[in-house]
Amino acid sequence: MDHLFFGYFAGVIALTAVLVVAFRNPIYSALSLLIMFFHVAGLYVTLHAEFLAAVQIIVYAGAILVLYLFVVMLLNLKTDDRYHSQWRAAGFVGGPLLIEFLVLLAGSLAAPPAALPRVDIETGDxxxxxxxxxxxxxxxxxxxxxxxxxxxxxxxxxxxxxxxxxxxxx
Amino acid sequence: MTIPITYYLVLSAVVFLTGLVGVLIRRNIIAILLSVELMLNATNINFVAFSEHLHDLGGQVFVFFALTVAAAEVAVGLAIIIALHRAKDTINIEQFNLLKW
CATH class of the missing domain: 1.20.5 (Single alpha-helices involved in coiled-coils or other helix-helix interfaces)
Incomplete structure (x- = not known):
C-alpha cells in the first residue's frame, strides 16, 4: 500500500516537473507546478509531516503560485519562447554532479551502509x-x-x- | 513495509535535474523562476524523507526555512521581472545582456 501511494505521488511529481519545463506557455507551466505542489503535499502526508503538507498547500499553492499567475497575467506574455543551449554552464554544473555521483556510487559499493543513529522524537502531534x-x-x-x-x-x-x-x- | 530512502533520493534527484535543465534551457524569465521552485521542492522532499528516516524533526524545520527563503525569492524575483519588463518591454533572457562582458 505504501509503495502504491509512493508510486502514484512520485510518478505525478516527476511528470508534472517535466511538464513545467516543457510547456511553452508560462500559464500552463505554473498550473502544472500547482499540481506538483499538491502531490508533494501528499507525499509529505505519507512521510508523517502533516503540518508541512498544510503549509505546502497554503504557502506554495496559495501564495507563491498566485503571485506567479498574477505577474504572468499582468505582463501579458507572448508564447514565442524558444529553448537555447548553454553547454558551458551545463558543463560547469553537470561535471561536479557527475563526479559526485560516481564518488558516492563507488563509496556505497565499497562499504556497506552504516547503521544510522536514531534520534527519537515525541511521537504524536x-x-x-x-x-x-x-x-x-x-x-x-x-x-x-x-x-x-x-x-x-x-x-x-x-x-x-x-x-x-x-x-x-x- | 516502508519505502527505502533511496526511492526518495532518486525522485528528488530527478526533480532537481529537471529544474536545473529548465533553468539552463528556458529563455523566459518566469519559466526560469518556476524551475528554481522545482529545485527548491526537490531539496524539500529530501529534507522530509531524511527527517522521517532519522526520526529527527530538524529536517522538517529546515523545510520551513526553505519555504521562507522561497517566498522571499519569489517576491524579489517577480519585482525584478516587473522592473525589467518596464525597462525593455520583454522578458526574454537574451535581451538582457547589459552586465555581460
Missing part, C-alpha cells in the same frame, strides 16, 4: 512537536527568517515601484 522544536532549538533562525521576509518585502516594493514624476512647484 506533529504540529506540536514542530512548534516545540522551532521555538526552542531553532529560535534564532526563526527570527532571522522573519527578518528575511521583511527585507524581501521592502525590496519588492522598492524594485516594482514606478518612479513618481516630480510634481511641478506651484
Amino acid at each position: 506533529n504540529t506540536m512537536a514542530i512548534g516545540e522544536t522551532l521555538f526552542s532549538t531553532y529560535l534564532f533562525p526563526f527570527e532571522v527568517a522573519s527578518l528575511i521576509l521583511l527585507v524581501a518585502m521592502i525590496g519588492a516594493i522598492v524594485l516594482a515601484k514606478r518612479e513618481v514624476p516630480e510634481t511641478p512647484a506651484s
Whole structure:
C-alpha cells in the first residue's frame, strides 16, 4: 500500500516537473507546478509531516503560485519562447554532479551502509512537536527568517515601484 | 513495509535535474523562476524523507526555512521581472545582456 501511494505521488511529481519545463506557455507551466505542489503535499502526508503538507498547500499553492499567475497575467506574455543551449554552464554544473555521483556510487559499493543513529522524537502531534522544536532549538533562525521576509518585502516594493514624476512647484 | 530512502533520493534527484535543465534551457524569465521552485521542492522532499528516516524533526524545520527563503525569492524575483519588463518591454533572457562582458 505504501509503495502504491509512493508510486502514484512520485510518478505525478516527476511528470508534472517535466511538464513545467516543457510547456511553452508560462500559464500552463505554473498550473502544472500547482499540481506538483499538491502531490508533494501528499507525499509529505505519507512521510508523517502533516503540518508541512498544510503549509505546502497554503504557502506554495496559495501564495507563491498566485503571485506567479498574477505577474504572468499582468505582463501579458507572448508564447514565442524558444529553448537555447548553454553547454558551458551545463558543463560547469553537470561535471561536479557527475563526479559526485560516481564518488558516492563507488563509496556505497565499497562499504556497506552504516547503521544510522536514531534520534527519537515525541511521537504524536506533529504540529506540536514542530512548534516545540522551532521555538526552542531553532529560535534564532526563526527570527532571522522573519527578518528575511521583511527585507524581501521592502525590496519588492522598492524594485516594482514606478518612479513618481516630480510634481511641478506651484 | 516502508519505502527505502533511496526511492526518495532518486525522485528528488530527478526533480532537481529537471529544474536545473529548465533553468539552463528556458529563455523566459518566469519559466526560469518556476524551475528554481522545482529545485527548491526537490531539496524539500529530501529534507522530509531524511527527517522521517532519522526520526529527527530538524529536517522538517529546515523545510520551513526553505519555504521562507522561497517566498522571499519569489517576491524579489517577480519585482525584478516587473522592473525589467518596464525597462525593455520583454522578458526574454537574451535581451538582457547589459552586465555581460
